Amino acid sequence: MDLNAYIRLLRFHWVAILLVALAGAAVGAVVAQTQSPVYEARAQMLVTVAAPGEDSSQAYQGALLAQQRATSYTTLLTSQSVLRQLSEQLGLPYSVEHMKSHITATNPADTAVIDVTVKDRSAGQARQIAQALGPAFSKVVTSVENPGQAGGGRTPVISVRTLNPVQLMEHPVSPHKGFDVMLGLTTGLVLGLAWAVVREVTDTRIRDLHDLRHGTDVDVLGVLPHGRRRGDTDFRSGLPASTAEAQAYRWLALTTELSARSPGPRALVVTSAAREDGVTAVAVGLAIALAEGGTRTVLVDAQGRSARAADLLGLTSPWDLTDVVNARVPVDEALTAWRADMPLRVLARSGAEKGRDPAPLRQAEVGELCRRLMERADVVLLVAPPVLNRSDATVMSRAVGQAMLVAEARTTRLPDLDQSLQRLRSVGVTVLGAVLNGERGRRGVPYVPPVPPAPHADGHDVRHQNRGRSHTAAWSAGTNGVPRAEPDRGRR
Numbered sequence: 001m002d003l004n005a006y007i008r009l010l011r012f013h014w015v016a017i018l019l020v021a022l023a024g025a026a027v028g029a030v031v032a033q034t035q036s037p038v039y040e041a042r043a044q045m046l047v048t049v050a051a052p053g054e055d056s057s058q059a060y061q062g063a064l065l066a067q068q069r070a071t072s073y074t075t076l077l078t079s080q081s082v083l084r085q086l087s088e089q090l091g092l093p094y095s096v097e098h099m100k101s102h103i104t105a106t107n108p109a110d111t112a113v114i115d116v117t118v119k120d121r122s123a124g125q126a127r128q129i130a131q132a133l134g135p136a137f138s139k140v141v142t143s144v145e146n147p148g149q150a151g152g153g154r155t156p157v158i159s160v161r162t163l164n165p166v167q168l169m170e171h172p173v174s175p176h177k178g179f180d181v182m183l184g185l186t187t188g189l190v191l192g193l194a195w196a197v198v199r200e201v202t203d204t205r206i207r208d209l210h211d212l213r214h215g216t217d218v219d220v221l222g223v224l225p226h227g228r229r230r231g232d233t234d235f236r237s238g239l240p241a242s243t244a245e246a247q248a249y250r251w252l253a254l255t256t257e258l259s260a261r262s263p264g265p266r267a268l269v270v271t272s273a274a275r276e277d278g279v280t281a282v283a284v285g286l287a288i289a290l291a292e293g294g295t296r297t298v299l300v301d302a303q304g305r306s307a308r309a310a311d312l313l314g315l316t317s318p319w320d321l322t323d324v325v326n327a328r329v330p331v332d333e334a335l336t337a338w339r340a341d342m343p344l345r346v347l348a349r350s351g352a353e354k355g356r357d358p359a360p361l362r363q364a365e366v367g368e369l370c371r372r373l374m375e376r377a378d379v380v381l382l383v384a385p386p387v388l389n390r391s392d393a394t395v396m397s398r399a400v401g402q403a404m405l406v407a408e409a410r411t412t413r414l415p416d417l418d419q420s421l422q423r424l425r426s427v428g429v430t431v432l433g434a435v436l437n438g439e440r441g442r443r444g445v446p447y448v449p450p451v452p453p454a455p456h457a458d459g460h461d462v463r464h465q466n467r468g469r470s471h472t473a474a475w476s477a478g479t480n481g482v483p484r485a486e487p488d489r490g491r492r
Contacts, residue, residue, distance in 0.1 A: 017192035024188020032180035037172035041130035066112035134162035219433035222252030223447035236314030253289035265374035277408035291344035301348035310350035
């Protein structure tokens, strides 16, 4: 992972990392609060060797012997014989093993000094043990090193005495509340980062433009910023009040027109992979943006029970696509004008339709309807159900010849989008590109895709390599006379 990968990791998972780190700090604080305080008392002992005479060599040998004995006495001081004698003397309710775990003896290098540390949950008990340990150990040393010693002869006299009064630490040495909290915070931070890395590796959702561009080979036509919840979007008064969102729709309209690279009426299916993913809102916003520029636009909502285009635009109509296809109503009567000052007409039923989804559409009927609609408009947008959920999206896309996929940020998964692309391309549909809906963080500056090159005069394909993806510009007669783009053979 490079630096950008870590930045993205923190960007998408910083809340979880922070929560886990704070939880670790809270656990550390609880552990520190529930632990009993431990006090520490310190004592210092000195090993001495009394040699007869004033000979310097004998004094030097006595000093070396004292250093050697001090090293051995650090182990002897916590032996069972010493601790048992100390426990009986003080009447302590501790076992020898318990006392051994709470008494530490060390010998600084090249010295005859023994540093003793006693820890106990009672400050008075710790001081009492440290004070009694010196005399008790001194008796043991005298009985071991000088049995029957009367002070005469040339045998050195070895003894241990306490140097300074026992020192009791003012504050408990444990628990270290600050240390425990920092340890819990650090542990929580590490666990949070580990969870974020695992989540980053296993998460297949499309979260931003980077995932869409690098996870698929499809062109990105536009990015709509995260604003209001898509279910609450209201287009009755026009494009959203948010300037960034409105500009994003206008750029998408411009990009959609440029992607055609051919004059004359055209039709386009707007669909998604496996969920609705805001397809209706994107199609409605795109239709309004096209109409704002003077393009005669017809919006057809063919999502059956999920149709919401008329409600988003504030229109009332009892007719939908199936009514026109089955000749229950003429096309002109089924089309509803949105506003008098906008060249936008809508073919969509208002209100939620109860019951089962309508019968599957047939390609010939969709193609004929598109031909009739393109006699009345420059652009026909057909809102189709998800590709992987129903066959209508594939049938409509094949009849029209080209489609646009909508991906919802943090919802649509890359495998679903790739499978949708393969399904559409396998039947000869040209996928003009994808629209990322609801990306967080893109507010002030709209996404502007690279402008493709102009087509040749002879109408042949013009390809421009951009990050490993190709752009197709040719148009030919599609099924039932509907203009359509040639399939991009450079794509998978």
